[in-house]
Ligand SMILES: CC(C)[C@H](C(=O)O)[C@@H](O)C(=O)O
């Protein structure tokens with residue numbers, strides 16, 4: 001039976017992880033879950049972000065379910081670099097999977113886009129690019145200060161994530177992959193991405209392809225999100241585009257994500273895209289749908305496609321029954337979702 | 344009298360530059376304009392992108408009015424790096440100014456945003472960051488290939504563009520500047536930007552400030568574009584955010600931009616954000632509004648605030664009178680705009 005590590009984290013993290021666990025238990029009884037206390041609270045208490053011993057223990061699990069970490073009281077970068085990115089890199093989670101659907105029942109912000117019309121997934125590279133941490137600075141706090149950030153891209157890293165995107169597209173109805181980069185300015189990395197894309201595309205004659213510059217893609221995500229099926233892109237572009245995709249499909253409150261090591265050599269990690277939302281924490285009003293959809297991605301990755309599909313269907317039922325604007329109660333939503341999923 | 348260099352360029356470039364010139368002539372008679380043949384056509388004919396002699400001649404003008412350059416037949420990067428970016432860097436155009444307004448009469452894509460509610464300007468850094476061209480690659484076309492792109496940021500370059508943003512905010516009604524970066528991941532460059540921002544903000548106690556990560560800003564531009572007044576950000580983030588801002592205010596067909604050297608040591612350059620649109624070139628159906636609004640930015644930069652305001656008011660009249668979806672005729676729109684502007 002699957003062994004899951006749970007990092008509930010800060011703010012609304014614990015509140016939304018609870019329903020996610022309930023739903024997993026409902027569709028796949030017998031999963032064991034071990035809780036790990038990581039995040040802003042632990043950092044403030046002990047100064048620790050991610051002790052090596054905890055990293056080792058996490059490595060022994062089949063997957064990680066994460067709520068949210070972070071708090072305005074922690075300096076920028078400490079938890080991001082020390083915990084979230086550390087896990088993505090240590091566990092070689094090179095596929096950062098972010099599906100976006102405009103669910104029936106959810107009022108999207110776009111006047112011309114109807115529920116059901118948007119169903120895309122961004123396959124964001126997760127272990128390279130500007131996230132490599134290859135930067136530095138000189139002459140800090142003087143007029144001569146200079147700071148650099150370097151985007152590192154390898155054929156190895158680029159090709160494997162593109163391969164994953166094509167494999168996913170091959171299992172979808174529209175079978176289309178859009179590569180997003182900025183080849184006209186970032187000519188070196190852009191050329192590497194474009195050539196790797198062409199090479200993998202040649203192995204998939206059944207998958208349609210297109211290329212867009214990141215600025216154009218950002219625009220088309222707003223004007224015609226329907227046009228996308230699978231989007232593959234680099235780490236930073238993926239960070240930005242997935243938030244736009246979330247925005248046009250009802251907000252990050254509904255957006256799920258997986259940081260996946262497809263070969264299963266290391267545990268994959270699943271987390272809602274929303275953060276710890278300290279402003280509404282502790283009130284029981286956070287929407288657990290993003291966490292529950294992340295749990296569905298987790299189940300799917302562990303080979304329980306059927307259980308995953310039941311969770312996704314439960315979410316569809318829940319959302320279709322909602323009155324736009326009506327407040328949600330975290331626990332009630334969790335109970336309903338668990339009920340729909342087994343029912 | 345002002346001496347303007349005109350680079351009409353490719354595709355619809357010449358078509359939209361024509362009305363822009365007509366409008367300039369109408370509000371500021373006596374401007375001399377010299378045409379320069381640059382772009383895809385010249386590149387194909389002669390292999391030249393931007394000869395040094397032309398660069399020198401351009402330097403002798405007060406401003407450059409650019410239509411659009413580019414064509415799918417030119418390899419990515421050739422005209423972008425060799426012409427557009429070359430000009431921005433050679434003429435130290437460190438302020439890339441991109442206003443976005445949702446004009447009455449223009450149907451925006453957002454259901455909850457009404458015309459008149461969005462009026463923001465992005466001050467995008469134009470001479471640093473990932474656009475520095477500091478990248479390279481090794482072992483090309485082998486499995487060992489690696490490609491890098493480096494973002495270079497200097498206190499000098501960052502502070503001066505932030506200073507410009509605050510000066511602009513001080514002249515606007517809401518007096519608010521939002522810094523957009525990704526300080527939690529790009530910790531070196533992010534820290535430089537954040538500290539420079541704080542320092543300049545301290546000199547402007549009358550201007551309100553906020554900070555947002557680029558992914559959050561991309562999302563809020565879609566869900567609440569009304570919240571922004573002046574946005575200051577780095578070169579690549581600005582590239583992406585301005586296309587989103589254009590999308591939520593009716594599309595890049597209406598988006599103007601200026602690449603400005605505020606001190607006037609070098610000529611500033613003004614161009615519509617849309618490209619050469621080869622698919623509709625030569626038909627006389629391109630909307631010249633973005634080019635005309637770029638001409639208004641040009642007039643303003645040259646100290647003719649009054650003439651600029653008349654052009655902007657003419658655009659407002661034109662747009663308010665349009666039937667959404669009705670086709671436009673480039674020349675007719677130009678004639679109407681010139682008429683409104685003098686009228
Ligand atoms: C918190 C931050 C490090 C992270 C990222 O930039 O990847 C977040 O924005 C996300 O998208 O998961």
Ligand SMILES: CC(C)[C@H](C(=O)O)[C@@H](O)C(=O)O
Pocket residue numbers: 184185215423424427428582616
């Ligand atoms: C054509 C390209 C070099 C340019 C940029 O990336 O700056 C364009 O996208 C823009 O926004 O002006």
